[in-house]
Amino acid sequence: MRIGWQRWRTDHWPSRLEAVRVLLLLGLLLGVLISWRLWITDRVFPHLPVFEWLGPTPQSWDKVLLGVYLLLIVACLFRPACRWTLGAVLGVSLLLALQDQIRWQPWFYVYLVGLVGYLHLPGRNWEGTGTAVLGLVRILLVCMYFWSGFHKLHHAYGNMFEQAFIGPLGERWPEWAVDLLRETQGSAPWMEMLIALLLLLPVPIVRQMGIVLAVGTHLFILLLIGPLGLDYNGVVWPWNVCMILVVPLAFWQIPSFGWRELAVTPVRYCAAVLVVLVAIMPAFSPGRWDRYLSFHLYSGQGQRIMVVLDDRAVEVLPQELRPYLLPGRSKGLHELRFKEWTLKELKVPYPTEERINLRLGKQFAALPYPQGSMVFFYYDYEFELNERGWDKFSPGEMLKMETLGEPRRPYKGP
DSSP, X not given: OHHHHHHHHHHTHHHXXXXXXXXXXXXXXXXXXXXXXXXXXXSSSOOOOSSTTSOOOOTTHHHHHHHHHHHXXXXXXXXXXXXXXXXXXXXXXXXXXXXXXXXXXXXXXHXXXXXXXXXXXXXXXXTTHHHXXXXXXXXXXXXXXXXXXXXXXXXXXXXXXXXXXXXXXXXXXXXXXXXXXXXXXXXXXXXXXXXXXXXXXXXXXXXXXXXXXXXXXXXXXXXXXXXXXXXXXXXXXXXXXXXXXXXXXXXXXXSOOSXXXXXXXXXXXHHHHHHIIIIIGGGGTTTTSOSGGGTOSSOSOOEEEEEEEEHHHHTTSOGGGGGGOXXXXXXXXXXXXXXXXXXXXXXXXXXXXXHHHHHHHHHHHTSOOOTXXXXXXXXXXXXXXXXXXXXEEOHHHHHHOSOOOSOXXXXXXX
């Protein structure tokens, strides 16, 4: 058995490289299929393009573009030697991302960054190129685990875990399981950073421990949010399954991490950009770099904004938007919560960056509400308070705001 494994490790190294590529493409394909409304123009939730001149694709053509995109991904699965198909997938992905910032999902980002290195294959027969390409994937995974854990070292993570997991699961799981879950809460950030360290160290047994912990972490996440848990955010289920398979393929029994090959092959230029994106820029988040691009994975630091309206103000809203209204805390009030809206319609949470919250707020503040109707905007950090109690803003105030900043004073209700 040992001899057979050694032979696979040495003679079939390209198979390992190819398996990672196939898994990343399959994960991307499944993620786009699950959240298909996110990628078309005919939807209710607003599009937020990066540039105003690069808005959503005209209707009817949007479905053509999505169909072409899916076909290109499938073509990549069956035509690994054809680099232009992968280049086309990455190019269309960039176009779709520029057309709508709601598409900047962490799983989408990880798949694309992991696939970029494969543009070097097959090309000129540089010795070690395959190892260098897989080295890029290893760097991505190490940084993902480290920053995901690091960003959880915040009091908001504990509040999030209690409100988003322990509370709801207390109604589904037996008491002993919930108590055990509560005991594991504080270890999650350190566990993820430990995984990054173990995968990085050049000691086989240590690296294998990191693989086991990584696989266990993703199984634990699937237990929490999968059908046996909250049955929530299904678009990331394939992502976790993909990581369960990719991590062993990328790290198990490897002769080296691939640093030397990264330094001497043309892949080094791609590696330099990758290090900046996944190792350095997350240090500037939140603030100067997006949370989702910095691996804020259930960190609890997301911001949110919602609109609270009375019955008269609701009449101004488009009819197709009304199914996404939720009952307010007081009789006769309704809430439009953007996170719940995108999860219901697009099957993804929206990126909760300040600029996105501000743009959404301004769009709804500009509607012609009837004079005397009650409309206000509520803004906070979702899991940093045990109960709602931060400031509210009128539509006029929202239209004048250039930044949301910190809430100004406690808000006790309408």
